[in-house]
Amino acid sequence: MKHMTRKATRHISQNEGLIFEKSSPGKAAWKLPPLDVPEVDTAKLLGKQERKDLGDMPEVSEIEIIRHFTRLSTWNYAIDLGMYPLGSCTMKYNPRVNEFVARVEGLANGHPYQPEKISQGALQIMKTLSDCLLEITGMDAITLQPAAGAHGELTGLLLVRAYHQSKGNARKKILIPDSAHGTNPATAATAGYAVENLKSNDRGMVDVAALAAQMNEEVAALMVTNPNTLGVFEQEIHKIAELMHAKGGLLYMDGANMNALVAKARPGDFGVDVMHMNLHKTFSTPHGGGGPGSGPVAVKKILAPFLPTPVVITKPDGTLGFEYNRPQSVGRVRAFYGNFGMFIRALAYIFANGPDGLRQTTEDAVLNANYIRKGLDGVYDLPYSTPSMHEVVFSDKLQAKKGVKTVDLAKRLIDYGFHPYTMAFPLIVHGALMIEPTESEPKEELDLFIEAMKSIADEVEEDPQFVLDAPHNTRISRLDETLAARKPVLRWKPEN
């Protein structure tokens, strides 16, 4: 390594093949109790449906399994190892008490169809979380059923569609700013809507004049992310809402960036009609290498009749129950009630913070982002000078002069012991570096990050090729993605 970095040092990590390569007949990590009922003749019971062989499934011992997955785990970066500055992904600390309470037996082993009388604990968790989220968002009604953010978006747009349909016309289009996350247009298409792009203005915000020109009775809703993907608060959000409402349209808010608003401003107060939240972003449930998420959708009264079934209600006798009889509902979006395990974790997070803790969290998240912005302004190009909330977007304009792009800077950052920022997004910034530190990071970690980014900028000046060849210190470097896509090898097969 040319420069010693303060954060990371190389060390030995174990090599590990695929589990199938360790398999051999007779090894086992399982044991079943002796059968307490008569043995059955499987051939007689199942006839031609009997499976005789499980093919290439592995046979390994328990220590091999522990070592296999432990070795694999050491090849991952994680929040537990350090700052994870992925913009719009809100990689905050995942409190361990959340994991503990989610595994309490009566909650972990609750069956979704067990009678309501013995489900009051689970129902109480759903009710309490719903009440908290409604208070936080300033909305009127909620469904916890969607399994992730994009699933929440879909649910939200189905509500929009059902609302318009109830007025006699489902409308045809959804307006989406060019700075939006890719799920927004994909969701609109899945919900059966045409997508119309909305250009951002020179401050990185929704161009209100353009919106006024594009808004008409064919538009069902505008999907806006606020703060948007540049980390900029849409200052004219109320005007945007008025414009939409004047022509009978609805305002959808993608709550991906809710971490900048909790306890400081409420979407329900500034004109939003429907929004989803990501419990795995704002409310600290773990990303787990890509899920599970949870994407509750909160709505204003006018959309409440259309929420998916069932909804949690308080019954006349004071107990909680599920209500299925909702004739205007869009129907179910998922079996059972959603990712209940994530509800537990999110609620534990809200309990651990309370009103003052949540406010502090938001303030710290915004403070941290602005500290990084200040620290790197000038070192990296800042395409929009508009004030940042919880994340800041730079571009690779200065480094690109030396032929080094955002992806290369990101790969070099790995050598410094940091996960890369979100790169090449939002699309309105050419060569974007999108950085969101979250409230979890202490100043010391932020300083290390700023130092690393500055050092990389210096390297670009001195020896751009060195940065282009990064990462230098990882187990593997620059995987051939073209090969992977051209000749997909999506599973292991025995050699012969």
Place this chain on the structure above:
Amino acid sequence: MLKAIGIRSVDELFSPIPTEYRLTRDLAISRQMAESEIVDWFKQRAKENGEGYTSFLGAGAYFHYRPVVIDALVQRGEFLTSYTPYQAEFAQGTLQAIFEFQTMISELTGMDLANASMYDGSTGAAEAVMMAVRVTGRHSAVIARNLHPEYREVLNTYATHQAIPLKTVSFTDSGQIDLKELETAVGDDAACVLIQSPNFFGTIEDVEAIAEIAHKRGALLIVSIAEAVSLGIVEPPRTADIVAMEAQSFGVPLGFGGPYCGVLATKEKFVRQMPGRLVGQTVDKHGKRGFVLTLATREQHIRREKATSNICTNQALVALMVNIFMTVYGKIGLRELAKQNLAKTAYAAGQFSKHAKVLFAGAPRFNEFVVESSEDPYAINSRLLGHKIVGGFPLKKFYPELKNAALWCCTELTTRSMIDKAIDAAVGLVAESERSAPRMKETEEHEVAR
């Protein structure tokens, strides 16, 4: 930090938010709680949530033993607190684990390949139907009525807005799909036939015969599998085109319905129409084997409104639980595990048939069976509840014609004594003295058992 930024107070950072929309009061939520209080609160809720009950519920969510190594491993921070593995150099652990998951799911389902997971079995089935629409260019689907009713509801929600008409095909008195009705239902406009096997009643379908009917008309066959453990002993649906699986049975806690782990498996030729993340093997610049997310051109972050699906986050950590479960039981253990499920269920069904009618006896079943009683199953269940037993799932909610029938499930965790006790209590053979547990009033019964 304020000084470094050049501001006097944090409030200045919130000045972009118009004053009238700034919240100046405390949120009306409960005060900050200490960790001990949080733990107490949730333990209290757990007590109100069926803790200590014996359950015979299945119906799409199954109570199997979870080897302890699963939680020991998935709680490693490097798995728990990492992001989607877009940065391959920094996420080889997650990527290789997913590659192994894809391999084992392909192997078990008899398909060529599998994706990295979907939200759950219900949304997976709906995505499979939309995939079939893309593959065939046709715009309707034929659905088995013995597919999980909530899966059908989800599919209905998706299909309505995609303008995909759904035709439902009934079942015969073996509990299996009515092949004659299916034959007439599958027209030249059908993109697919979607069935479940073992189906909602626990009965195993004749997948080959159904595949023949579907393929004859140029439709794809999608097989939904809600009880993954069945794959240890039941022939996988090799003649299907897409398998839409719920893998919850493989080491995922019941958790009151989620998070679970959907997954799609299919034939190689359909891979480019498959939704969801895929991990592929490749080499790095030094020629070393490594893994990356691949075929991303199908996905929303590249294709936006032209993507195969809007799915983004999936169920990675739950898929890891499934992965570890499959690795623990492996080639031999999975079969033995499935055999125990089969034996317990055969015993229970045999015992029940002495007192009540076990429906759909004409076809092979896995670990669920339908009991028809002379008494309302809600009444039976509320009686059982007094013995801390949760009885079978009353079917009339979804199948009004199966009035007094309930769906019972036994797994390897169901003991013979539990079965015997439940039958005794259910048929009212328990001595009055033993029935000292408080009984519910008649009026409460329906609410209690839903």
